[in-house]
Amino acid sequence: MKKVDEWFTEYGDPNLFMEITKELGERNQEYSRLQMEGPKTRVGQTPSDVVWSMNKTKLYHYHPTQAQVKGRGETIPLLLTYALINRAYILDLVPGKSLVEYLVGRGFDVYLLDWGNPGQEDKDLSFGDLVHKYLTKAIKRMQRISKSKEFSLLGYCMGGTIASMYAAIYPNDGLRNLIIMASPIDFSFHPFFSNWLRNKNFDVDRLVDVLGVIPAPTIDWGNKMLKPALNFNSSEFTLWNNASNDKFIKNWAPVNKWVNDGPAFPGEAFRQWIKDFYQDNKLVKDEVVIGGHRVELKHITANLLAIGAAQDHIVLAEQVRAALDYFGSQDKEYYEVDCGHVAITISGTAKKNTWPKIADWLDERSVNLFPVSNEVNLSGR
Secondary structure: OOHHHHHOOOOOOOHHHHHHHHHHHHHHHHHHHHHHOOOOOOHHHHHHEEEEEEEOOOEEEOOHHHHHHHHHHHOOOOEEEEOOOOOOHHOOOOOOOOOHHHHHHOOOEEEEOOOOOOOOOOOOHHHHHHHHHHHHHHHHHHHHOEOOOOEEEEEEHHHHHHHHHHHHOOOOEEEEEEEEEEEOOOOOOOOHHHHOOOOOOOOOHHHHHHOOOOOHHHHHHHHHOOHHHHHHHHHHHHHHOOOHHHHHHHHHHHHHHHHHOOOOOHHHHHHHHHOOOOOHOOOHOOOEOOOOOOOOHHHHHEEEEEEEEEEOOOHHHHHOHHHHHOOOOOOOEEEEEOOOHHHHHHOHHHHHHHHHHHHHHHHOOOOOOEEEEOOOOOOOO
């Protein structure tokens, strides 16, 4: 089928105008359907079981492959955690675009912590609650199931910042390997967020006090304003122009579902995220206090792999690279991928670079030397 601009070069044939009119009508109809009904797609398809839950939060344990069964007990388990801003299934989007699927296929014992979708009753949840009450309990459950005292932790986006706070406060709880991927550590400068969130007219306290939890569209709008022309105009035109392209829609649908399926942000955690991190950059100053514990990054002893995205406009690569300057890890490495914030985990570039790097790095550091004995207390805090 010819493109519209090609048809107009041959405008002398009235039959072409009929074809143009028909094609545009079908395209408009399909575009309208996609806008009204949303894409029909299934996400999070890697087989798993919910092995622990608390409030809205769930811990998923993925079914082992034959490769993992043969090596069971030889490697330590891996826990993935994501941000509060979007849904965790970005790590297990669809077959072929799933970091979880890849890691399970490589023989790792994989767990995923999903924070869920907070309601107004969760407005007082803080980072102290998330680290001390949720993350630690999920880790204890994983240790009991895997029968491994030691484990690896991979945090993506804000999930890596949360994982880093855990690693700094609990350096002796069995964490051997820490991977942070597109995770901000140094908040000293961002070309847009720094100006917006430090503006005297941005009253985060009033926002939280009025709303309780921050609605997902508010967070989404703020992120989209980083590239407004692309997010509000050209992306919609691209969708309209490909509304009848089945291959395009197949790739677009799961990502679009994820983008528009954001959870609310617990108000108290949002207040701290803005004030302590973006406004005051307390994390690298050892001034963040959560649940009565001061977060001192120099106390992190786990092996560290920090992965940044060269084209990331949400979390700048230098914000991630800063981990090497502040973390106390002896074994630490920075790895950069030439892509953006989301592409670092679901794109062709991710398949070629990010996924193998993570798996290869973990392979060298995941032999289980300290399985859990009957004397080890893993009943939680």
